[in-house]
Amino acid sequence: MSILVGPETRLVVQGVTGREGDFHSRAMQAYGTAIVAGVTPGKGGQTALDGTVPVYDTVAEAIRETGANTSCIFVPAGGAPDAVMEAAAAGIATIFCITEGIPALDMIPAVEMVARAGARLVGANCPGATSPGSAKVGIIPGSIHREGRVGVVSRSGTLTYEAVQAMTDAGVGQSTCIGIGGDPIIGTTFLDILKLFAADDATDAIVLIGEIGGAAEETAAAWAAEHLADIPKVAFIAGRTAPEGKRMGHAGAIISGGAGTAASKVAALEAAGFRVAGSPTELPALLRDAGYRG
C-alpha cells in the first residue's frame, strides 16, 4: 500500500471548472487517478473534463452520487477555507487544499472543523500527493515519479519536484510523495506523515525536505529518532543562506531570534540519524549510503 492516495482514491475536485482546476484535473486523470466528481456551486448538472466527470452543486451531493472519499481543492483563497469545511462536514476523509494565499486566521476554524469531523486536511498551499503507479492528487507533475519504496515528505512544492526528479533519475522510486504546504497553519505536519510512513508496509526509507522557520522539522526528527531508528532516513533543508528576519516567500520560512535556522534543523536531523544532503541531487546517493537497496 501507499499512504493518503492510492487505487482506493475516489476523487472529487472542488473548483473543477476553473482554469487551474480544469488543467490539473486533466493531468490527474491522465495519470490514472479516479476523478469521480467535480463541485462548482451553481454548475450542478453540467459535466467537466470533456464530459467525463459529473459536476455537482455541493460536496454532499457528490459523495451521495459517486462515493467520493478524497477531495482536491482549487477554490480561490477567499472561498477555500469554506470549501475545506464543506468537504469535512460532508464526510470526505482526506482533503487536499492546493489554494495559496489564504489568510492565516481563516485556517484556524477550518483546521478545527476538519479535526472535529475526524478527517485529514493536507495543506493549504500544498502541491498534493502522488503514489507512483496508482494515483496522484494535486499539481505534482506525474512525469517526475518512479514506482518504489521511499516515502517523501516536504514543506515545499517545486523543491519537492526537484528532489523527486533527482531520485527518479538515479533509479530510486517512491511509495508516496507528499507536500504538506508552506503556510503558517496547515492541516498535516511532518510528524503526522512520518507516523503514516512508519505504519506503511510499502515504505522502506524516508526523505524529509524541510526549510528554515518554525520547529516542525525538529519535532519530527525527535520522533523519528525513537520510532524510525531502523530505516534509512535522509533530509534536505532549504534556506542555509537566507538572511535573518526576512520572510522568504513562505510565511513559515522566517528565521527569528536565531530559532528555526538551517543549522539547528540540520543538527536535530543528524542527531536523529538522518543523513542531510547539501543539494537535492545528493539525496539518492545518501539513501544508498544509509543502506537503502530499492
Next chain:
Amino acid sequence: MKIQEADAKSLLVAQGLPVPRWEVAHTVHEARAATQRFLTSGASAVVIKAQVLVGGRGKAGGVKLAAGPDEAERVAAAILGMDIKGITVRKVLVAPAADIAREFYMSAVLDRAAGRILLMGSAEGGVEIEQVAADHPEAIIRRHADPLLGLLDYQAREFAFEMGLGGHLKAAVAIAKGLVRTMLAYDADLVEINPLAIVREADATGAIVERLVCLDAKVTLDDSALPRHPELEALRDPDEEDPADREAREAGLTFIKLDGTIGCMVNGAGLAMTTMDLVKRAGGEPANFLDIGGGARSDRVAEAMRIILADPKVNAILVNIFGGITRGDEVARGLIEARSVQTRDVPMVVRIVGTNAAEAATLLEQARFATATSLDDAAAKAVAASLGATA
C-alpha cells in the same frame, strides 16, 4: 506587513483599547508644538520616540524624555535623521511622559504549531519578551483562544489573575479580549503591548488614580489578508520599503534584495531558497531571492527580469523553473519578451523542467538561450558566467 507604532496605536484605539494621547511629528517644529500642547494640558514632560520598523530603537538612543519645549526641540533634532539599523528616522511620536507604577507585557500572536491564537503575558514588562522566555519561561502566562469561539471571558479573567492584574481586573480583561479582537479585525499575526503599564494619573478632581494603559504597540499584519483590508494598505510606510521591493510586490512577485551578483528567478519559495544555497555552494553570491509564484504568466516573468536587471550589481542571471502549476512555455515566452526590450545584456542560464518543459525547450532553442539540465549544473554555469564578467 509591519506598521509604525502610531498606526498600531490607532488600530488599538479603534478597537476600544486604552492608549494615552500621542502626536506624530515630522519636523523639529512640529515636535515642539506637540510638546507645548501636552504641557499646556497638564503633562509634566513628554517622551519622544523614533518611528522606525526595526527593533532596538531604545538602545539606539531613539527614545528620550523632554521636560520642556526647548528640550523637546533638541531631542527631536537629535532623533530625526538618526540612523537606526540602516533606517533613517523621518518621524517621531510625541506623548505625555507617563508616571509608571508597574510594567507588564501582553500580546496576541498566531501560534503556528498549535494552529490557534495565543495570548501571552508576563509581569516582567518593558524588557524583551524573548529574553524572559529564555531566562524564566515559567514567568510567561499563556492561553489559547478557542478556535471557533475566540477568547472567552473566563479565560481572560484567569489570565488577568495569573498576571497579577486582579486589582485592575476589568481593564485587564478588556485589554486581553481587545488584543484578540484587534487581531481578528485586521488579520494581524501579532498584536503586542510592551509595556502594558499601571500609570498614575490625576482624575477630574485632581486626585491621583491608577490606570492600566497600553504605552507601546506593535502590530504586524498578514500579507495574505491585505487584499480584503484595502484601508490598511495606506499604513505601509514608503520610507522603509525599498523601491525594488515595492515594484515586485505590485507585480505579484516575492522579492528580497541581497548583496551578491547573480540574479535569481525561481518558482516556489523552497526552490528559490535552494537555488540561492546552491549558487553560494558553487562559489557565487546571490543578488536576490525572487519567487515568481505559482502559475506565473509571461508578463509577470518579464517584469521579474526587469526588476533583477535594475540592480547594477547583477552580472549574471540564473532562471530555475520546475513547472507544476507554472507552465514552462509561459516562462520561456516571458523571458523572450523581456530580452527583446531589455537595455542591458548579461549572461543568462535558463533551466526549465516539469510542466510543458518540452515546449519551453523548443522556444528557448529557437531564441538561442543558454540552458542547463540539472540544478547543480545551472548554478555552476551561472557562477562561471558571473566570475567571467568580473574578470
